[in-house]
Amino acid sequence: MMDITRKLEILADAAKYDASCASSGAARKDSRGSAGVGSTGGMGICHSYTPDGRCVSLMKVLMTNACLYDCHYCINRRSSNVTRARFTPDEVVQLTLDFYKRNYIEGLFLSSGIIRSADHTMELVIEVARKLREVHQFRGYIHLKTIPEASQELIALAGRYADRISINVELPSQQSLNTLAPEKNLARTEEAMGHIRGKIDERHAEKRKPDAPKPPPFATGQSTQMLVGADASTDAVILGCADKLYTSHRLRRVYYSAFSPIPEPSSILPLKAPPLIREHRLYQADWLLRFYDFKVEEIASAADPNLDLALDPKLSWALRNRATFPVDVNKAPRELLLRIPGLGVRNVERILGARRYTRLRLADLVRLRLQMKKLLPFITAADHHPAKLGLDSDSLRARFLPPPEQLEINFDAPPKPATSDFLSVRSGEL
Amino acid sequence: MRTLVIEPEYEAWRAAARQLLAQGVSPEEVLWTDDRQEASLFVGEAPPDTTAVPGDSAIKVSAAFMDLARSVAAHTDARRWGMLYRVLWRLTRGAERHLLAMATDRDVRQLQDWSKAVGRDIHKMHAFVRFRLVGTDAATGREQFVAWFEPEHRIVRLATPFFEKRFAGMDWSILTPYECAHWDGTRLHFTAGVSRSSAPDEDALDDLWRTYYRNIFNPARVKISAMQSEMPKKYWKNLPEASLIAGLIAESTGRVQGMLETEERAAKPAPNNAYLKSLHAMNQREAAAPNQESDPA
Ligand code: SF4
Numbered sequence: 001m002m003d004i005t006r007k008l009e010i011l012a013d014a015a016k017y018d019a020s021c022a023s024s025g026a027a028r029k030d031s032r033g034s035a036g037v038g039s040t041g042g043m044g045i046c047h048s049y050t051p052d053g054r055c056v057s058l059m060k061v062l063m064t065n066a067c068l069y070d071c072h073y074c075i076n077r078r079s080s081n082v083t084r085a086r087f088t089p090d091e092v093v094q095l096t097l098d099f100y101k102r103n104y105i106e107g108l109f110l111s112s113g114i115i116r117s118a119d120h121t122m123e124l125v126i127e128v129a130r131k132l133r134e135v136h137q138f139r140g141y142i143h144l145k146t147i148p149e150a151s152q153e154l155i156a157l158a159g160r161y162a163d164r165i166s167i168n169v170e171l172p173s174q175q176s177l178n179t180l181a182p183e184k185n186l187a188r189t190e191e192a193m194g195h196i197r198g199k200i201d202e203r204h205a206e207k208r209k210p211d212a213p214k215p216p217p218f219a220t221g222q223s224t225q226m227l228v229g230a231d232a233s234t235d236a237v238i239l240g241c242a243d244k245l246y247t248s249h250r251l252r253r254v255y256y257s258a259f260s261p262i263p264e265p266s267s268i269l270p271l272k273a274p275p276l277i278r279e280h281r282l283y284q285a286d287w288l289l290r291f292y293d294f295k296v297e298e299i300a301s302a303a304d305p306n307l308d309l310a311l312d313p314k315l316s317w318a319l320r321n322r323a324t325f326p327v328d329v330n331k332a333p334r335e336l337l338l339r340i341p342g343l344g345v346r347n348v349e350r351i352l353g354a355r356r357y358t359r360l361r362l363a364d365l366v367r368l369r370l371q372m373k374k375l376l377p378f379i380t381a382a383d384h385h386p387a388k389l390g391l392d393s394d395s396l397r398a399r400f401l402p403p404p405e406q407l408e409i410n411f412d413a414p415p416k417p418a419t420s421d422f423l424s425v426r427s428g429e430l
Numbered sequence: 431m432r433t434l435v436i437e438p439e440y441e442a443w444r445a446a447a448r449q450l451l452a453q454g455v456s457p458e459e460v461l462w463t464d465d466r467q468e469a470s471l472f473v474g475e476a477p478p479d480t481t482a483v484p485g486d487s488a489i490k491v492s493a494a495f496m497d498l499a500r501s502v503a504a505h506t507d508a509r510r511w512g513m514l515y516r517v518l519w520r521l522t523r524g525a526e527r528h529l530l531a532m533a534t535d536r537d538v539r540q541l542q543d544w545s546k547a548v549g550r551d552i553h554k555m556h557a558f559v560r561f562r563l564v565g566t567d568a569a570t571g572r573e574q575f576v577a578w579f580e581p582e583h584r585i586v587r588l589a590t591p592f593f594e595k596r597f598a599g600m601d602w603s604i605l606t607p608y609e610c611a612h613w614d615g616t617r618l619h620f621t622a623g624v625s626r627s628s629a630p631d632e633d634a635l636d637d638l639w640r641t642y643y644r645n646i647f648n649p650a651r652v653k654i655s656a657m658q659s660e661m662p663k664k665y666w667k668n669l670p671e672a673s674l675i676a677g678l679i680a681e682s683t684g685r686v687q688g689m690l691e692t693e694e695r696a697a698k699p700a701p702n703n704a705y706l707k708s709l710h711a712m713n714q715r716e717a718a719a720p721n722q723e724s725d726p727a
């Protein structure tokens with residue numbers, strides 16, 4: 001019989017390719033007045049960081065790494081010869097509580113290889129969450145992976161115990177899934193996401209009715225993950241898929257995970273260096289879609305479907321749309337300020353606040369610690385009118401190469417790779 | 431059950447500032463010093479007689495400023511009291527009521543920077559405190575935990591209500607060099623700081639935690655700078671998992687090389703499983719009648 005240390009080794013190792021580890025966005029709850037532990041509702045906390053730059057906020061494990069499916073990018077697929085292990089629900093419950101009480105983590109991310117059937121697997125996962133909530137009054141964060149083919153009753157039950165549930169899209173087209181994840185189906189995944197969205201909305205709407213009975217608890221959000229670099233999908237296809245999920249199923253987050261070498265490589269999907277810069281640019285583009293009112297076509301069009309790896313997508317857009325600039329920081333509306341390279345959402349708000357009382361000069365912008373070098377060609381201020389020449393010149397793009405290390409977009413979860421990181425991974429040296 | 435949180439420093443500044451403002455004392459006329467030993471403030475020669483102040487009805491300051499002041503008060507920079515008073519003066523007597531909206535103002539910017547540093551320190555305390563099990567209360571059966579943490583600023587009172595909410599069901603103490611916080615299930619209270627040796631070094635679970643940390647790390651995407659910017663080295667000495675970092679980095683290249691050199695595995699045939707068969711049949715049906723709408727390709 002395998003001891004708990006060995007199981008944890010195998011089942012944490014098996015879970016590490018899932019990028020989502022966010023623990024924010026849950027409803028507010030805490031342990032006061034109970035004999036248990038746990039609280040959620042604030043900004044997520046990263047309790048540690050591993051040398052891959054990733055945040056450790058949840059204990060991320062699989063129930064079992066045995067799996068009926070054969071997804072070729074996955075170490076757990078049935079064709080892999082990896083050592084298999086399986087937790088009992090009580091073991092996961094105990095580990096979660098023990099880790100939580102020491103403040104190593106702020107919750108559990110539980111997924112599983114698919115054994116016997118989708119429903120059987122879901123039942124195992126749900127049993128852990130049920131015990132944590134009902135037997136141990138655990139109020140910490142729980143993220144459960146669900147399976148699109150599981151019955152709706154089970155998904156509803158999962159959502160009742162979890163703060164977040166997710167189904168991975170994995171790849172942005174059915175064509176790619178057919179080759180690389182033959183058991184998976186995009187239409188069914190989206191259908192399941194639609195049902196989940198319905199439940200989230202339902203709960204939200206009922207909560208607003210003053211006299212209505214309290215609706216059953218349900219997760220406050222769903223997220224998904226897409227693999228980058230395993231198939232030939234362009235960035236336009238990937239972002240198009242993400243955009244659709246954001247708008248039609250109101251996902252909280254789409255995670256992009258660069259396909260990275262795994263032990264037990266598949267002959268159907270040869271290993272390559274992880275496209276980390278591309279992953280990073282996709283996160284930036286995703287940010288532009290969600291917080292900067294960009295449209296997918298503006299970032300990656302059919303004619304030019306891949307992101308510029310050398311420049312961040314906002315700067316890249318600005319260079320393609322020079323006629324929009326310079327923008328007057330003292331007069332331009334919010335949506336135009338948001339388009340200025342080097343200016344983030346927070347600083348746009350600061351500018352809007354300050355300019356009600358003063359005409360902004362460059363010194364004011366310096367005090368906001370903006371990236372002046374990046375900003376200057378694109379703005380006018382009370383004492384600054386860039387030479388038109390600067391904007392028109394061919395050398396403007398060259399000025400921003402090599403890639404700026406400082407990027408104006410901040411992420412809560414995804415890492416900030418520098419080019420050197422990318423190169424070192426490629427050349428295999430640190 | 432009630433929690434008493436008193437913030438002597440902030441309260442002292444507030445009382446003093448309120449009186450100075452009522453008396454019309456301008457910021458240039460005051461020298462603020464920060465004497466920790468006596469945990470009190472000196473204004474000019476003598477501490478202000480706060481009892482003589484009439485109600486603060488005359489002075490209206492936004493809640494946003496009070497929040498900012500409470501947070502800035504926890505910073506260790508000795509100039510904070512004077513700066514807080516100057517901004518308070520400008521907001522009220524200076525008739526610059528909109529001042530806080532001016533992130534471009536030097537004074538406001540300074541206060542925001544201090545507040546941000548304090549906020550970050552609090553956040554890191556929430557993240558990097560590590561509780562160690564020291565026993566179980568014989569009478570209540572509650573588990574008892576002790577943690578050691580070294581904050582940069584005087585944040586213990588601002589940071590601990592979070593732990594009360596999160597760990598209500600266990601007894602705990604967080605020890606720091608300047609102040610300690612204790613929770614026994616009913617009351618959060620504070621005592622003077624102690625030295626590192628008062629806290630336990632290890633917990634029986636630390637090994638299992640390190641097992642998790644080692645295995646959740648992906649050697650194929652090493653990004654040391656990203657790790658260090660969020661988890662600076664100064665915290666490492668109190669994190670049980672940090673002892674693994676150097677080794678994980680050192681062996682990662684070899685591990686990735688090993689993966690790249692592994693012979694590729696051929697696909698195995700599908701096992702005889704009823705669910706899998708039904709799934710494959712379903713997939714074939716869908717392939718025959720593709721759902722145009724849900725195919726973003
Ligand atoms: S379903 Fe696919 S991705 Fe999930 S564990 Fe099984 S093989 Fe891996």
